[in-house]
Amino acid sequence: MRVGIMAWASRNRDERGMSLAELMVTVGILSVVMAAVLGIMASVQSGVNRQIKLATSLDQAHLASVQLDREIRSATAMSVPGGSNGMEFNAYTQTNVTTGQRATPMCVQWRVSGQTLQSRMWPYPAGAGPYLWRSVATNIVNQTPTENPGTPAPMFDIPAGYGGRLVEVTVLANANPHSAANPGGSRTDATVQTYLTGRNIAVGSVNPCNVLANQPA
Secondary structure, three states: OHHHHHHHHHHHHHOOOOOHHHHHHHHHHHHHHHHHHHHHHHHHHHHHHHHHHHHHHHHHHHHHHHHHHHHHHOOOEEEOOOOOOOOEEEEEEOOOOOOOOOOOOEEEEEEEEOOEEEEEEEEOOOOOOOOOOEEEEEOEOOOOOOOOOOOOOOOEEOOOOOOOOEEEEEEEEOOOEOOOOOOOOEOOOEEEEEEEEOOOOOOOOOOHHHOHHHOOO
């Protein structure tokens, strides 16, 4: 009889479960662990997003440089118009990068409009248009660099001493620029700087495409 009572008492103790205090401690520990895990996941995701946007910025800057290189290599004359703050570039070409010859001389014009690098092309002299601007690259921040928005960074410059054959191109791109409205954005712009040479340019060449009368409206 005594053995039966003891077995019943032991089974009764085993079925008591957890006390409220034990349950609260367990929940508290799990909450701390979950908060730590979620914080790590959020940090990793934020890092991944930053890397994706940085890669996008570098791609846009590289794309702009490649497109400019193709046109500048075949240029017969080129210029950076005065008053454009280095945000515009004109080239005159009588050759073609692919075939080596072009039946009609062409003018190519580049400009930074907002955060977009645009270009257009027309036969020289300009005939009936329209010769519309096309987008070459986006997220271009030369006009408002993230680190110093009040000081534009010229994209185009023709250094002295090279007979007008060399153009310095500096492309700043940022797909997620930091600002007051976007405090989590990147404070550093992706930068691609290169020097491109017009192989067909004679020293002292005058660029007829730089004359407003030879440009489409």
